[in-house]
Amino acid sequence: MPLDNILHYPVMLNEIQNIIKNPKIIIDATFGGGGYSNAFLKKFSNCNIKAFDRDEEVKNIAQELTNTYKSRFSFYHNKFSNIKDHIGNDLENITHVIYDLGLSNFQIQNRKKGFSYKINVPLKMTMGINNYNALDILNNQTEKNLSNIISLFGEDKDAKRIAKNIIKYRNEKKIINSEDLKYIILKSKRKYQKKDPFAQTFQAIRIVVNKELNEIYYSLKFLMENSVVGTTFIIITFHSLEDRLVKNIFNFYGKSLNYSRYLPSINKINTFKIITKKPIKPSNKEIVINPNSRSAKLRVIKKINNERVSISINNTGMEKYLTLESQINE
Known part of the structure; x- marks a missing residue:
């Protein structure tokens, strides 16, 4: 190159x-x-x-x-x-x-990394040398931990509702890709949103995955x-x-x-x-x-x-x- x-x-x-x-x-x-x-x-x-x-x-x-x-x-x-x-x-x-400290464009656009919610990708959100990926957290953490993660690291007022719906969703089937998480977030949000409804939760999970x-x-x-x-x-x-x-x-x-x-x-x-x-x-x-x-x-x-x-x-x-x-x- x-x-x-x-x-x-x-x-x-x-x-x-x-x-x-x-x-x-x-x-x-x-x-x-x-x-x-x-x-x-x-x-x-x-x-x-x-x-x-x-x-x-x-x-x-x-x-x-x-x-x-x-x-x-x-x-x-x-x-x-x-x-x-x-x-x-x-x-x-x-x-x-x-x-x-910014996430680079080629990381966001790399489907294998699983960062983006603008394309449907398997959720990983790993920058490299990770112990866990996003799916590990979404499918295994308690409702309380998920709520704390989304509230603290995403600064999202709907954190409790999102966490509750994550648990409901995964009781029926595993969360696998970005569309799954987007569906859960939309279900948890009020009907009219002034700003991007997905960014805060995706940011929260990414921050924790990569410490x-x-x-x-x-x-x-x-x-x-x-x-x-x-x-x-x-x-x-x-x-x-x-x-x-x-x-x-x-x-x-x-x-x-x-x-x-x-x-x-x-x-x-x-x-x-x-x-x-x-x-x-x-x-x-x-x-x-x-x-x-x-x-x-x-x-x-x-x-x-x-x-x-x-x-x-x-x-x-x-x-x-x-x-x-x-x-x-x-």
């Missing part, structure tokens, strides 16, 4: 390239279609890229970059929560870490606590839950935290400086070119000292999400 025909449109690429200064090693934590890695290797002639992706099907794209850029590019087929297993002594030379929030938490925890001064973290989010988690993690490391005016501040010596006081959003021009970028938010934080501060799940403000995600995948 020619490098100019990579499958992934890199969101806010110009803004990100303007943030990157004097890169040595850039971690591309979400390689996908290779859009960012390819652009960085072209623009920054003295930098190396270490790229990660849990999807085995992107290996061919990665191989094209390896063939072109040789030792400047390394690809690892793994989840980004396992980055620590591959970077070894390179930590001191890592200057930038980028995460593009998306735990992946973000454990990956950032390791890299932010073990990176060297000057390392810049650049993260693009696409839905409110992942953005809230990233924002809260950034605030923990980058702000003096004070949960009550009657208590002393926590983390008085900030280990990071938040570069983006408000998230950067794509321009109108970019949204016209790439409508999928509409919901993207770009957040940036930079390490400014080596003061040892360690985050825990309780500091994220999203304990119940992270805990439920882990419990479902056990």
Whole structure:
């Protein structure tokens, strides 16, 4: 595959390239279609890229970059929560870490992945290296767990009704494909819907199948606590839950935290400086070119000292999400 025909449109690429200064090693934590890695290797002639992706099907794209850029590019087929297993002594030379947390178009359009509700496909929703798929969850979880999943991760007000109808449906026959789940959702919804009735439930199941929030938490925890001064973290989010988690993690490391005016501040010596006081959003021009970028938010934080501060799940403000995600995948 020619490098100019990579499958992934890199969101806010110009803004990100303007943030990157004097890169040595850039971690591309979400390689996908290779859009960012390819652009960085072209623009920054003295930098190396270490790229990660849990999807085995992107290996061919990665191989094209390896063939072109040789030792400047390394690809690892793994989840980004396992980055620590591959970077070894390179930590001191890592200057930038980028995460593009969006689901790529070629994953959505790949029928074997089972993400889309716009075409009838067997429900899998697996990004790669998964313990479970969507069918395991839909056909085996309790009504209470299903309701919690759809309510928390889909933020759907009809979660209880959807969960109840999932149980009713599967008591008669197994849920197999996206049309089955769409039928259940429509049966559970009020007659007139102002917005897409399917997106929230499909998002909820996908997030839990792939432990998306735990992946973000454990990956950032390791890299932010073990990176060297000057390392810049650049993260693009696409839905409110992942953005809230990233924002809260950034605030923990980058702000003096004070949960009550009657208590002393926590983390008085900030280990990071938040570069983006408000998230950067794509321009109108970019949204016209790439409508999928509409919901993207770009957040940036930079390490400014080596003061040892360690985050825990309780500091994220999203304990119940992270805990439920882990419990479902056990």
